Amino acid sequence: MSTGQNSLKEAIEVSEDILTDLEVRNVSLTQVLPKCKRLARLRNDFDALSWFSCELNGYKKDNLPESIKNSNKWELFATRSGRVVVSKNESTKKEETKYWILSVSEFESQVSSLKAEHESLRPPTQYEPIKTKHVTGAGGYFNLPGSEHEYVQETFRDVLSHLSTRKMTLCSSISDYEGLLTRIRSRVHDYVLETNYKLKFENITETIFEQTRLAVEKELSRSCPNAIKEFVAAYDRLSGDTPEVWSQAMSSCRRILKEFADSVFPARTELFVDGSGKEREVTEDKIRNRICAYVSKQCESDSKKAFLKVKIDDIVHRIDHLYDLASKGIKAKNEELKKDDIDMCVIETFLLLGYILKLEQGTLKS
Numbered sequence: 001m002s003t004g005q006n007s008l009k010e011a012i013e014v015s016e017d018i019l020t021d022l023e024v025r026n027v028s029l030t031q032v033l034p035k036c037k038r039l040a041r042l043r044n045d046f047d048a049l050s051w052f053s054c055e056l057n058g059y060k061k062d063n064l065p066e067s068i069k070n071s072n073k074w075e076l077f078a079t080r081s082g083r084v085v086v087s088k089n090e091s092t093k094k095e096e097t098k099y100w101i102l103s104v105s106e107f108e109s110q111v112s113s114l115k116a117e118h119e120s121l122r123p124p125t126q127y128e129p130i131k132t133k134h135v136t137g138a139g140g141y142f143n144l145p146g147s148e149h150e151y152v153q154e155t156f157r158d159v160l161s162h163l164s165t166r167k168m169t170l171c172s173s174i175s176d177y178e179g180l181l182t183r184i185r186s187r188v189h190d191y192v193l194e195t196n197y198k199l200k201f202e203n204i205t206e207t208i209f210e211q212t213r214l215a216v217e218k219e220l221s222r223s224c225p226n227a228i229k230e231f232v233a234a235y236d237r238l239s240g241d242t243p244e245v246w247s248q249a250m251s252s253c254r255r256i257l258k259e260f261a262d263s264v265f266p267a268r269t270e271l272f273v274d275g276s277g278k279e280r281e282v283t284e285d286k287i288r289n290r291i292c293a294y295v296s297k298q299c300e301s302d303s304k305k306a307f308l309k310v311k312i313d314d315i316v317h318r319i320d321h322l323y324d325l326a327s328k329g330i331k332a333k334n335e336e337l338k339k340d341d342i343d344m345c346v347i348e349t350f351l352l353l354g355y356i357l358k359l360e361q362g363t364l365k366s
Contacts, residue, residue, distance in 0.1 A: 005210075008203055010026070011042040015196040022189050029055070029185055030105040036188060039195065048191060051077040052301070055184060055308055056102035075099070082183030100180055111177045118170045121163050123156075124209045216354025224263040234346045238339075246342045253319045253349050260353055261290040265297075272296075275305065289314045291356070299357035311352055318345050 017248045018035050021027035032055050040048035045348055054077050057063040064074055076086065083100040102110075220227050234252035237245050261267075267284040273295045274280060279290045296306045 005206060007042055008199060008206065011039060012196070012199045012203060013041065015192050015199060016038045018192045019196060022185065022192070028108055029181060029188065030108055032188065035103065036192065039192065043195065047073075047194075051080060052188075054078070054106050055081060055188075058106065059101035060098060063103075082179065085236050102362075104181065104184060106299070107177050107181055109173055111181070114170050114174050114177075118167060119168055121170075123160060123163060130291075184313070211352070212351065216350060216357075219354055219357040225342055226258050226259045227256045227263070227353065230259060231346075231350055238343055238346060241339070246339070249346060250319055250322050253346060256349060256353070257287050257291065257319070258315065261287045261294075264356075265290040265294040275302070288312055295356060295359065308356065310353075314353055315345070315349055319349070 014035060018039065020036070021032050033052050037049055037052045037056075040046075040052060046067070050068050053065045054063075054074060055069075059074055059078055063070065068074055068077075078099045078101075085098045086100065088094070100107075103275075119267055122252065145283060167242045176263065179213050213338070217228065220231075230252045234249045237249035237252065240246065240249075265282065267286075267290065268282055271279040272282045272289070274293065274296045280286070280293065282290045282293055291312050292309050295305055295312070299308065318341075322342060
């Protein structure tokens with residue numbers, strides 16, 4: 001298994017573990033987010049890596065990752081997590097956007113603390129009302145003695161009212177914090193789930209391509225070993241970034257087709273008559289005709305013959321077209337030559353030849 005496949009497999013396992021934490025184990029976000037950072041690192045998703053760091057450390061400027069301290073990216077991450085609060089300024093009557101900036105762990109601690117306080121708020125089992133005594137002074141016209149008055153400062157009903165008000169305040173704060181944590185949890189879950197699907201799809205396509213690559217290499221090594229050397233040369237040249245190098249890759253593809261044609265249908269002077277009775281030249285320079293002649297001899301299905309001939313025509317035309325463009329140099333690169341076109345042309349040439357070689361085994365016959 002290649003390094004890339006190992007990394008892909010590990011990323012799938014990490015994403016599955018995170019999804020189980022979020023969906024089944026109900027693990028706290030503080031414990032889940034380090035795994036999310038690991039997943040982002042395996043995917044080289046640096047934006048997600050910064051996002052998860054912000055969630056773990058909070059959005060205070062001093063706690064932001066160095067890569068985003070001098071940008072407004074933290075606002076995008078905060079919005080992504082659902083940390084936005086829009087309120088109206090009473091004095092200006094304009095809407096203001098604010099953000100929850102505490103870390104996930106701080107919010108989780110706040111929720112635990114507030115819940116503990118809420119649980120501890122109970123009416124007292126015994127209660128003695130708080131009273132205040134007031135003594136009036138002696139004197140007056142008749143020089144009467146002073147008198148003492150007693151006032152109840154706090155009744156039991158007042159205590160219950162204070163408890164109720166405090167509980168309502170705590171419930172409101174708990175609801176706000178838990179709502180925020182739920183939003184963050186949902187956004188994190190969305191990211192991991194989407195990444196998990198992408199990883200599984202990549203794994204399927206990589207597995208299919210790897211199996212196909214091994215099968216094609218085996219067939220080419222048996223029937224046309226020189227073509228393998230040219231493919232290696234073409235792949236090496238794909239790492240370059242100049243039209244001159246790409247031109248060499250297309251030149252390698254031309255030689256691959258020539259080697260392949262020489263191997264499966266050597267040149268001859270007499271005309272070849274295909275299944276429809278049409279005569280074709282199969283001399284040294286008629287590479288496309290010779291490959292098509294091989295297909296005609298090996299393939300019993302007319303529909304598959306027609307399909308493969310179209311593919312052969314397409315590959316030969318594209319190789320010549322891209323070679324001509326690359327040979328023009330930097331002007332072509334800026335105007336119409338794209339690296340992706342070169343890559344796909346080499347890959348499709350490889351796959352097409354492997355597909356044609358399977359005709360000999362009868363695996364594609366009707």
